[in-house]
Amino acid sequence: MMERLADFFTVSLFLQIVYAFLGTVGYAILFNVPRRFYLSCGFTGAAGWFVYRVAEVHTSAAVASFFGTLVVVLISRMLTVRLKCPITIFLVAGILPMVPGAGVYYTAYYLVTNQLSEAVVRGMGAVKVAFAIVLGIVCIVSIPREFFQLRYWRQRFRLNHLRRLRLKKNKS
Amino acid sequence: MKIQQITENKQKYMDMLLIADPQEDMIERYLDDGELFVLIDDCEIRTICVVKLLNNRKCELKNLATRMEDRGKGYAKYMINYLCEHYSNSCDIMYVGTGNCTKTIEFYEKCGFVNSHIVANFFTDHYREPIYEDGIRLRDMIYLKKHLESEVDIKKVVDFALEAGRILLKSGAEIFRVEETITRICNRFHVEYVDTFTLSHAIFVTAEHGTEKAYTKVKQVPLSGSHLGIVAEVNDLSREISAGHISMEEASKRLKEIEKMPQQKGYFQILAAGLSSGCYGYLLGANLLESVMAFFIGCFLYIWVLIAQRHKMSKMIVNIVGGAIMTALAIVILRIPGLHGIQLGGMIVGAIMPLVPGLAFVNAIRDIADSDFLSGTVRMIDALLVFVYIAIGVGLTLSIYNNMGGGLVL
Numbered sequence: 001m002m003e004r005l006a007d008f009f010t011v012s013l014f015l016q017i018v019y020a021f022l023g024t025v026g027y028a029i030l031f032n033v034p035r036r037f038y039l040s041c042g043f044t045g046a047a048g049w050f051v052y053r054v055a056e057v058h059t060s061a062a063v064a065s066f067f068g069t070l071v072v073v074l075i076s077r078m079l080t081v082r083l084k085c086p087i088t089i090f091l092v093a094g095i096l097p098m099v100p101g102a103g104v105y106y107t108a109y110y111l112v113t114n115q116l117s118e119a120v121v122r123g124m125g126a127v128k129v130a131f132a133i134v135l136g137i138v139c140i141v142s143i144p145r146e147f148f149q150l151r152y153w154r155q156r157f158r159l160n161h162l163r164r165l166r167l168k169k170n171k172s
Numbered sequence: 173m174k175i176q177q178i179t180e181n182k183q184k185y186m187d188m189l190l191i192a193d194p195q196e197d198m199i200e201r202y203l204d205d206g207e208l209f210v211l212i213d214d215c216e217i218r219t220i221c222v223v224k225l226l227n228n229r230k231c232e233l234k235n236l237a238t239r240m241e242d243r244g245k246g247y248a249k250y251m252i253n254y255l256c257e258h259y260s261n262s263c264d265i266m267y268v269g270t271g272n273c274t275k276t277i278e279f280y281e282k283c284g285f286v287n288s289h290i291v292a293n294f295f296t297d298h299y300r301e302p303i304y305e306d307g308i309r310l311r312d313m314i315y316l317k318k319h320l321e322s323e324v325d326i327k328k329v330v331d332f333a334l335e336a337g338r339i340l341l342k343s344g345a346e347i348f349r350v351e352e353t354i355t356r357i358c359n360r361f362h363v364e365y366v367d368t369f370t371l372s373h374a375i376f377v378t379a380e381h382g383t384e385k386a387y388t389k390v391k392q393v394p395l396s397g398s399h400l401g402i403v404a405e406v407n408d409l410s411r412e413i414s415a416g417h418i419s420m421e422e423a424s425k426r427l428k429e430i431e432k433m434p435q436q437k438g439y440f441q442i443l444a445a446g447l448s449s450g451c452y453g454y455l456l457g458a459n460l461l462e463s464v465m466a467f468f469i470g471c472f473l474y475i476w477v478l479i480a481q482r483h484k485m486s487k488m489i490v491n492i493v494g495g496a497i498m499t500a501l502a503i504v505i506l507r508i509p510g511l512h513g514i515q516l517g518g519m520i521v522g523a524i525m526p527l528v529p530g531l532a533f534v535n536a537i538r539d540i541a542d543s544d545f546l547s548g549t550v551r552m553i554d555a556l557l558v559f560v561y562i563a564i565g566v567g568l569t570l571s572i573y574n575n576m577g578g579g580l581v582l
Contacts, residue, residue, distance in 0.1 A: 109566060
């Protein structure tokens, strides 16, 4: 398996990440995303695609899309809180490479050309991926908002620290 | 008559402030952080006042003075009305403290203030010399308060909120964002009760305030394009509104500007479409040459999309013809002699990317995740139909080509 991994982490993966970055930015432009968000959009897309590819080596496309979506939504939420803007901006462009566009397209195509059994296979695959994406989004969206704010963790850390100091004092 | 806010050289007005507050060091305690306003009539300062902002959307009128000879002309009342309007954006309650003097209290009551609380022995504790007003020595500070709701015009507020919601929905925002924005704006402008119901292509709002009749409005929003820049801007605006930074007029002006926000330039969009076609094509399994070809097909395809958008053609036509155009182009490229290792599938998978309804798809999923099933389903069908249209376009072109004797290629 190591060999397979080693093979995998080569030029092709690097190229893929670069392309994911560029493609995501292209899509962001099509959706009129403000210019200041291009870089973060591209980054989100590239990170999501990287995780997707790595996961795909070991599992099915659906599970891989689940993990890829997790990463995309996670990063999107962090960026949203950071940059104070709607999450859709990062989400749409970032998830797009994983959206079963080709799958749904082939399903429709086979339906149109009357190849029903092919259509069912493609269609089920697309539905699985779509559900994986839904699951991924729901998982991260249900995390409370505070967790993404640095302030929250800083405060928690400070409280714990104070508590520990107080305990020490009491002991001595 | 006009009112100005003074931000520099506040000390200059000390002699006038001393009319209402005889001790200079007491004035200095609030003059620096307080906001100073003067009322000017006939090039002369008639009334002056200082307002200090307190915590929790409250403020206090610290000093209100009119020259002896100008009293009884309504200057102070005009000033108070102005202040109430001015601070209604940032504050809910305005306090004013005064001595136990019937004339002054009556004046404030006429302006809409009501009793709040009393600070005992304020004048004896803080002032070195006893103060007499109308022959009575002042001891306690009597506080009055006024709710600064300004005259809420519920219709105006709801119309504005609905307009913001419409623009959001039209530009491709999620359902919960639309509802949240409408509620936020209504709450900020003191509408007591508001309820909204948003579908993927319509907004219903009902609002009630005090004894007024309930006001209901329905707005139809056709499913249409996507402009995430507008969503971001309206979102910023609604944040600022709920923080109380801007007034209604300013906000509606900003909203109009936002709606006019232009799309990206045409050639830029075309290049971007090509870029995403090429890149995503490669990611989805096309080889390098195929993805380069997908780049060109994507560019051409988007030229068609832009033309169709300008003439407001229906989605069905755009996507069917779009599918046909890209298949035709791909077939032409296949026929170019000297190009090897190209397959139709790879090019088409990349080239459909600009047509893929990514926003509708992601929004549909998110709406369903938020339990907005109705809107989610509608958007999902909208997205799926686009694929069907594309497939019809591709299928038609391919079967025409095959019948013309090109042979099965895919």
